[in-house]
Amino acid sequence: MFTGLVEEIGILDGIARQGEAMVLTIKASAIMDDIRIGDSIAVNGVCLTATKIGGGVFSVDVTPQTYRHSNLGLLKPGSRINLERAMKAGGRFGGHLVQGHADMTGTVRRLSKEQNAVLIEIVPDKPDLSKFIIPQGSVTVDGVSLTIADTDGESFTVSVIPHTLQETGLSGLKPGSVVNIECDIIGKYVHALLGPAASGKGAERSGITLDMLASNGFA
Incomplete structure (x- = not known):
């Protein structure tokens, strides 16, 4: 981890x-x-x-x-x-839970400055995984824990501070660069545990209801 x-x-x-x-x-x-x-x-x-x-x-x-x-x-x-x-037991989580299992790669579409930050727009190569990429959620790009600033379903943007650029290989990215993407593990597990309600496979898709939440101990 x-x-x-x-x-x-x-x-x-x-x-x-x-x-x-x-x-x-x-x-x-x-x-x-x-x-x-x-x-x-x-x-x-x-x-x-x-x-x-x-x-x-x-x-x-x-x-x-x-x-x-x-x-x-x-x-x-x-x-x-x-x-x-790998993180030692008892260490601080300064970023977020990262497994080191890349879900996909993505291609950098553009970089732009926003005052003290650099905005990096990335197009994932697996659009079906966009459900795990949500504004203000976490994502790992080439091993760097980042917060998603925006997404339009086709691409997502991260805002990178000067310190992160200086201390990581993100400073060398340019349009066309290919990066590793790992989506947030919590979102992936929630999606998997919801089963048919999330995926629509194996049973009629029912969505999230009060009865479903109660039967699973959430309400």
């Missing part, structure tokens, strides 16, 4: 490819103090396992499934990568 607060920007040192499988070797410094082989590290928001550590670098395996559902396959040596170690 992560929080979406990037600890460090790593640099991709090398890539070994075999089809859609990859081994990434990443240079880092701050997070190297206490990571061990087998630890989980969010790499651009994707939870990966450290398999080798030493000499200021660590390596992670990328499976074909992860390759197809993230932007990791677009990385090149020298790419700047957002890194976060």
Whole structure:
């Protein structure tokens, strides 16, 4: 589990490819103090396992499934990568609950300035997941916990403060950049637990009623 607060920007040192499988070797410094082989590290928001550590670098395996559902396959040596170690029990949640499981990628449509902030508009590649992207809700973009400023059903916009731009790889985004998107886990679980009322599958779609809320302990 992560929080979406990037600890460090790593640099991709090398890539070994075999089809859609990859081994990434990443240079880092701050997070190297206490990571061990087998630890989980969010790499651009994707939870990966450290398999080798030493000499200021660590390596992670990328499976074909992860390759197809993230932007990791677009990385090149020298790419700047957002890194976060798994949260320790008892730590502070400065961002929001992040699993490191990218739901999809998205393409940056435009960037614009709004006084001290930069607005980044992103078009998700899976429009059916737009139900989890709501104004003032949480979203993870390349591993960065952000608040959704606006959405029109086709795209969504996040407002990024100068500190976040300076401390993360978001500063390098431009129109056409592909980013990893993880929707809020709470919204996904609520949607799944509502079952037919949310999805309309398997039974007649009934919607949210007082009787349904009462039967599930909400009223």
